[in-house]
Amino acid sequence: MRSETRPVSAPDASSGAGTGPAPPAAKKSKKQTEPKVPFRARLRRDWQLLVMTLPAIGLLALFHYVPTFGNIIAFQDYSTVDGILHSPFVGFGNFAYLLSEPAFWRAARNTVAITSFQLVFYFPIPIAMAILLNSVLGKRTRAIIQNVAYLPHFFSWVLVITIFQDMLGGAGLLGQFFTQHGVDGVDLTTNPDTFIALVTAQTIWKDAGWGTIIFLAALSTINPNLYEASAVDGASRWRRLWHITLPGLRPVIILLLILRLGDALNVGFEQFLLQRGAVGANAAEVIDTYVYWLGLRTGDYSIGAAASLLKGVIGLVLILVANRVAHKLGEQGIYQRT
Amino acid sequence: MRDSAEGATTTRRGFLGLAGLTAVIAASGGLLEACSTTVTRKGTGKAEAVDKLTQLLPKHIPYTGVTPDVNTATAIGFNTYPSTLVKAVPQTPGAGGSYTAIIPLWGPPPPVPNPYYDAVNKALGADLKLQIIDGNTFGDKIAPILAAGNVPEISAIPGFIIQGVADFDRSADKLFLDLGPYLSGDKSAAYPMLANITTDAWAFGVWNGKLMSIPHPGSGPPRVSFYRKDLFDAAGVQPWTTADELFELGQQLTNAKKKVWAFATIHQEVERAFRAPSKWRLENGKLVHKYETKEYADAVAFMRKLFDAKLVHPKVISAGLTNDPSKELFEGGQALIMDDGMGAWHEAITRQAAINPKFDMEPNHWTADGGQPFAWYSDPAWLFTFLRKDLPKAKVEEILRMLNWLASPIGTQEYHTWKYGVEGTDFTQKPGAFPEYTKKGLQEASPPTYYFLSAQIEPTNPYTPTYIKTFGDYLKVWESSIEDYPFKGIRTQDPSKMAAAQQPMEDKVLDIVKGRRPLTDLTTAVQEWKAAGGEEARTFYMKVLKDNGRA
Numbered sequence: 001m002r003s004e005t006r007p008v009s010a011p012d013a014s015s016g017a018g019t020g021p022a023p024p025a026a027k028k029s030k031k032q033t034e035p036k037v038p039f040r041a042r043l044r045r046d047w048q049l050l051v052m053t054l055p056a057i058g059l060l061a062l063f064h065y066v067p068t069f070g071n072i073i074a075f076q077d078y079s080t081v082d083g084i085l086h087s088p089f090v091g092f093g094n095f096a097y098l099l100s101e102p103a104f105w106r107a108a109r110n111t112v113a114i115t116s117f118q119l120v121f122y123f124p125i126p127i128a129m130a131i132l133l134n135s136v137l138g139k140r141t142r143a144i145i146q147n148v149a150y151l152p153h154f155f156s157w158v159l160v161i162t163i164f165q166d167m168l169g170g171a172g173l174l175g176q177f178f179t180q181h182g183v184d185g186v187d188l189t190t191n192p193d194t195f196i197a198l199v200t201a202q203t204i205w206k207d208a209g210w211g212t213i214i215f216l217a218a219l220s221t222i223n224p225n226l227y228e229a230s231a232v233d234g235a236s237r238w239r240r241l242w243h244i245t246l247p248g249l250r251p252v253i254i255l256l257l258i259l260r261l262g263d264a265l266n267v268g269f270e271q272f273l274l275q276r277g278a279v280g281a282n283a284a285e286v287i288d289t290y291v292y293w294l295g296l297r298t299g300d301y302s303i304g305a306a307a308s309l310l311k312g313v314i315g316l317v318l319i320l321v322a323n324r325v326a327h328k329l330g331e332q333g334i335y336q337r338t
Numbered sequence: 339m340r341d342s343a344e345g346a347t348t349t350r351r352g353f354l355g356l357a358g359l360t361a362v363i364a365a366s367g368g369l370l371e372a373c374s375t376t377v378t379r380k381g382t383g384k385a386e387a388v389d390k391l392t393q394l395l396p397k398h399i400p401y402t403g404v405t406p407d408v409n410t411a412t413a414i415g416f417n418t419y420p421s422t423l424v425k426a427v428p429q430t431p432g433a434g435g436s437y438t439a440i441i442p443l444w445g446p447p448p449p450v451p452n453p454y455y456d457a458v459n460k461a462l463g464a465d466l467k468l469q470i471i472d473g474n475t476f477g478d479k480i481a482p483i484l485a486a487g488n489v490p491e492i493s494a495i496p497g498f499i500i501q502g503v504a505d506f507d508r509s510a511d512k513l514f515l516d517l518g519p520y521l522s523g524d525k526s527a528a529y530p531m532l533a534n535i536t537t538d539a540w541a542f543g544v545w546n547g548k549l550m551s552i553p554h555p556g557s558g559p560p561r562v563s564f565y566r567k568d569l570f571d572a573a574g575v576q577p578w579t580t581a582d583e584l585f586e587l588g589q590q591l592t593n594a595k596k597k598v599w600a601f602a603t604i605h606q607e608v609e610r611a612f613r614a615p616s617k618w619r620l621e622n623g624k625l626v627h628k629y630e631t632k633e634y635a636d637a638v639a640f641m642r643k644l645f646d647a648k649l650v651h652p653k654v655i656s657a658g659l660t661n662d663p664s665k666e667l668f669e670g671g672q673a674l675i676m677d678d679g680m681g682a683w684h685e686a687i688t689r690q691a692a693i694n695p696k697f698d699m700e701p702n703h704w705t706a707d708g709g710q711p712f713a714w715y716s717d718p719a720w721l722f723t724f725l726r727k728d729l730p731k732a733k734v735e736e737i738l739r740m741l742n743w744l745a746s747p748i749g750t751q752e753y754h755t756w757k758y759g760v761e762g763t764d765f766t767q768k769p770g771a772f773p774e775y776t777k778k779g780l781q782e783a784s785p786p787t788y789y790f791l792s793a794q795i796e797p798t799n800p801y802t803p804t805y806i807k808t809f810g811d812y813l814k815v816w817e818s819s820i821e822d823y824p825f826k827g828i829r830t831q832d833p834s835k836m837a838a839a840q841q842p843m844e845d846k847v848l849d850i851v852k853g854r855r856p857l858t859d860l861t862t863a864v865q866e867w868k869a870a871g872g873e874e875a876r877t878f879y880m881k882v883l884k885d886n887g888r889a
Contacts (some may be wrong), residue, residue: 080485081508103842170652171597171672179594185648189656192854278656280854281845298837299481299504 074305094306104307106282107290114286115264117196122203123260126211127253131245133212134219149209157270160206164198165189165278189275192283199271214256215249222248254331262319265311287311394518394549395540396526399533401426404749408798408806412558413813415798415806416748419772426531426750431739432464433732439466439492440483441790442499442721444473446781454759454782461755462740468787477502484509491737493724494554494790497542500722501831510545514724518549520738529738531745535793542719542829552741553719554793558680559816560616560714561606566674567698581611581640581706584675588649591674599651602664602676605641605851612637612706616714618879620824623889625876629843629864636706638860641851655852669697683809684801698802701812713816715823723791744788748797756792759783772799824883833878839871 037045074094076087098104129149136142152160166172170187178186188198226244235243269288276284287307295304319334326333403424408415447470448454459465469490471479477499483489484503493514500506519525526533535555543553565577573591578584588600610616614633619626628634644650651673653663667673669686683699690697705712725737746752754773758765764779775784789796800806832840846863849855864872883889 079505079508080481081505081512083485165653165656169656171599172652175652176597184594187652187656190652190852275656277848280849280852281842282849282854293841294838296478297502297841298834299502300834300838301504 071305071309073302074309076302078302078305080299080301090302094302095310098303098307098310103285103294104287104290107285107287110283111265111267111286114196114199114267118200118203118267119260119264121200122208123257125204125208127215127249129208130212130215130219131241134216146209146212149212151209152206153210155206157206157268157274160202161271161274164202164205168198190278192279195275195279195283199268199275202271203268214252218249218252219245251332254326255334258319258322258326258334261322262315264318265315391541391544394522394544394547395537396521396533396535396549397524398535398537398540399527399530401530401534401747404747406747406749406797408810410810410813410817412795412817413798413810414747414795415800415809417800417806418770419767420749421770423751423754424749426746426752427739427743429739430461430463431736431743432462432466433736434464435733435736436465437467437492437733437737437740438469438490439494439791440469440471440480440490441494441787442473442476442496443470443785443787443790445785448782448785448787452782453763454779457760458756458788461752462743464736464740466740470787484513487513489513489724489726491726491729491733492741492791493726494721495724496721497717497719497829506831507545510550510724513727514550515727515729515734516548516550517543517552517725517738520734521552522549529742531742531747532738532793534745534747536718538718538827540719541827542717543722544829551722551724552793554721554723554790555718555795556720558716558813560679560716561610561677562680562683562701562812563604563607563611563675563677563704564668564683564699564701566668566671567700568696569671569674577700577702577704579704580708581608583708584704585640585643585647585649588644588675589647592649594648597672599649599667599673600675601644601650602654602667602673603662604644604650604675604677605637607677608641608706609634609637610712610714611704612640613712615821616823618824620822620883620889625824625879625883627872627876629867629872635860638847638850639857640706642853642857645851645853668699669694680809681796684799684805687801687805700808703812703815711815711819712821713819715820715826717829718827721790723793741791741793744791745793747794756788757783824888825879828882828886830879830882833871833875835871836875836878837871839867839875842870843867 043050070084072084073087075089075091076084077090077093078084078087133142133145133149136145155163168174168188170185170190172189174188175186178184188194191198222244227240230240230244265287267286267288269286269292272284272286272289273292276289278284291304291307295301295307323333323335403426404420406414407417455468473496476496480493480495480499481503484506503509521529521532532552535553539553539555540549543549543551545551570577575587575590578587591600592598609628612633614628614631614637615626617628619628619631645655651663651667653667654673657663664673664676664678665682665686668676668678669690680701683701686699687697703711703713723741725734729737743752744756748757758773758775759779759782761767761773763776764783765773765775767773786796798806798809843863843866846855846859846866850857850859850863880889
């Protein structure tokens with residue numbers, strides 16, 4: 001009986017995905033029912049639940065929060081022999097060095113360019129695919145299409161890039177086709193100017209299918225009665241898409257967009273490392289590969305840690321700003337405001 | 339797949355790759371590529387020189403128990419397998435101890451347990467466990483192991499990996515045993531197979547003025563030009579002798595419509611053929627880096643010419659860091675000329691024997707102008723075996739006796755045991771012929787595991803009827819024409835600033851070669867390299883020369 005008095009927010013959030021923002025009336029009533037229970041009473045009431053979270057907290061602490069303290073080396077001239085305890089502190093020296101390096105800025109520029117490009121040309125594709133898939137009625141056909149679309153997600157980047165080079169490279173299918181017809185040297189995989197389109201195409205091929213999963217789940221929560229009712233009212237397919245489907249998806253789209261922003265500086269590592277030789281560092285160097293070359297390959301872990309920390313902080317700021325904007329616009333964002 | 343690790347490739351930083359920034363180095367038959375340029379590491383540069391170390395180094399006592407048909411400074415081999423095998427180590431080396439050794443391996447490790455390991459352990463009289471680390475990621479694995487101080491009794495670490503480990507000299511001091519008290523000077527006589535290692539190689543086993551490791555000798559041509567002899571013969575063409583001939587040959591052989599291109603990766607051999615130094619050259623008392631020489635600029639221009647004429651396989655152009663396709667293209671007949679380590683030769687022949695019996699390849703020494711041969715220097719040791727510091731004397735001696743046993747050369751019973759395993763299970767042998775691995779032996783004994791602890795030149799076997807002679811002839815040319823390298827016998831480690839400057843420089847040269855930048859940009863790139871760390875490196879290396887009385 002006790003648990004019934006606890007504030008319940010989870011069902012609200014999930015129903016919100018289907019029907020848009022919860023009506024204000026519901027919020028109010030929830031606030032009213034929230035009892036003022038003293039901390040010790042709550043502890044006595046919930047201790048079993050709290051105990052159950054301990055393993056997860058332990059894991060998080062051990063493998064996440066404790067290693068986070070390792071970021072200290074970003075402020076040190078770290079040496080593996082001396083360890084964190086004995087390496088000298090250099091303040092913000094590593095950051096100053098990074099920011100003074102043209103190569104770092106080049107990597108940052110490339111990263112931002114690629115991430116913006118993909119936001120426009122990759123992000124909407126899983127949404128469109130999910131809507132299309134959702135309209136396929138044949139269950140078998142749909143399952144087959146889904147499986148085919150999901151499969152590339154499980155390929156490694158090495159494989160994906162090899163496939164692309166064998167299709168679009170100079171010795172690949174396309175290149176050979178042109179060679180046979182007297183046009184030499186067609187090679188879409190080694191042109192630095194179109195590299196950004198190439199990596200986006202690879203990302204779409206590999207992950208767009210996988211990305212539909214979450215949107216398909218959101219679509220399945222939209223009440224079919226809404227469609228029937230609007231169809232009866234004479235709404236066209238487009239109007240239904242515009243007035244029912246997209247609003248139904250909006251919270252999920254916004255959530256993923258915010259998370260994507262937080263991840264904006266992570267555009268991938270292997271994909272770029274593997275193709276660096278093909279198009280050169282000017283086009284293919286991103287922050288992660290820069291960290292690899294400078295931090296790991298030269299054993300300069302401090303600089304690498306500084307670059308990663310910088311990246312993490314920027315990601316956090318982006319998430320917080322985006323989330324605040326979402327809240328301002330009346331959306332849920334990544335968590336519900338109470 | 340025989341000896342896959344010996345010819346296997348590992349990526350390392352430091353070579354400008356046509357195949358991307360791939361620095362593919364074939365640790366081949368003990369003939370490991372020299373560090374023509376080095377992997378980067380943090381900290382200041384380091385150098386140890388043979389000249390100053392006479393007191394410290396073990397006395398070189400050549401082993402005379404076997405007399406191989408080929409016996410040069412860098413190669414040893416028999417034309418036919420010796421019918422009677424010499425017992426080189428009379429006593430069982432082990433005393434029943436149990437030890438673990440870290441070794442690298444390129445390729446799949448043998449399944450455990452297996453009769454091959456058991457046989458070797460029985461002969462050793464101890465339990466020697468191998469902790470195999472994939473050679474391609476060895477550097478990533480060994481750094482944390484060293485940082486944690488969590489090393490087993492024995493660690494075999496390739497030199498080019500050590501180059502990439504930050505503060506390795508300090509880690510070594512903390513973790514590894516000074517072998518001087520056991521091996522210096524006349525003490526080496528107690529371990530005759532280890533005493534067989536040359537003094538030059540021993541000098542490379544010194545860190546911080548102490549004898550820290552047993553070196554694995556492995557001198558040989560850093561890079562070799564190979565051509566497909568069978569396809570050259572079929573096309574009725576002869577190997578080239580000059581750069582112009584090579585270019586013409588390239589045009590003649592390339593046929594994109596038939597998916598045949600003349601060249602796979604070839605840049606290092608082009609640099610050498612244009613007589614650029616492998617790294618530094620001493621000119622009028624001043625060190626000049628490869629990048630600064632006219633020869634290097636000419637080589638870059640020539641490479642650009644090959645690319646512009648579309649004579650290089652497109653897959654080489656699009657290759658990245660970890661996927662140099664040259665071996666596959668070459669063996670598959672899609673590219674007819676490539677450079678690689680010496681070991682790539684027998685590796686390819688062994689691999690292709692079952693697939694394409696007509697497959698044949700040969701090395702070709704050439705220079706751009708067709709004049710006197712010119713070859714690059716390589717270090718006299720390529721891999722180093724360390725012992726853990728805290729071991730008691732008796733255990734150290736037991737381990738050294740075991741390593742001594744493993745260092746027995748071809749023609750001895752000891753070599754025969756660790757190389758081939760158990761007769762009938764791992765190999766079969768016809769009278770007078772070389773042993774041949776069985777299917778099981780290919781899995782267990784053929785991956786060169788103990789080889790990495792064996793501290794000896796990997797012998798040459800007659801892979802084709804003409805192999806040993808062609809091999810020997812090539813080595814003679816190489817040995818007689820090695821460049822005047824200012825740091826012969828000095829193990830050097832780049833200062834970190836130079837190391838950091840190298841990658842951007844290689845990026846730029848790659849851009850130039852592949853046509854993404856104009857040729858004229860090379861001058862600017864060299865200026866930027868000098869400013870970013872090249873000049874600092876010159877100062878450091880000049881000091882090394884002065885310290886050693888060479889400048």
